[in-house]
Amino acid sequence: MDWISFRFNTERGVTMNLSGKDAYSLMLKDYPDVMNIEEMCSALGICTKTGYRLLKDGSIQGRKVGGKYRIPKIHLLSYLKVCDLAG
Numbered sequence: 001m002d003w004i005s006f007r008f009n010t011e012r013g014v015t016m017n018l019s020g021k022d023a024y025s026l027m028l029k030d031y032p033d034v035m036n037i038e039e040m041c042s043a044l045g046i047c048t049k050t051g052y053r054l055l056k057d058g059s060i061q062g063r064k065v066g067g068k069y070r071i072p073k074i075h076l077l078s079y080l081k082v083c084d085l086a087g
Contacts (some may be wrong), residue, residue, distance in 0.1 A: 027080075033073050040071045054079070 031043050040060070041051040054060045055069055060079045071086040
């Protein structure tokens with residue numbers, strides 16, 4: 001499995017290297033495996049308007065079920081990996 005480097009903003013500037021499986025089990029552990037828009041925005045610390053924009057432009061993959069977005073947690077981790085590599 002590929003290693004993903006996630007940077008956490010701490011006082012000590014800690015950088016942790018996590019496998020995809022470890023990242024999935026550790027990061028966002030307090031959230032369900034499939035989130036709604038409010039849970040996704042809370043996890044990312046963004047407003048719902050930004051959350052909808054990220055879904056609509058394809059930055060984060062999600063599906064509409066019954067008119068409401070459902071976002072698998074793994075897609076948030078994929079998005080965070082892209083953001084980490086770009087930032």
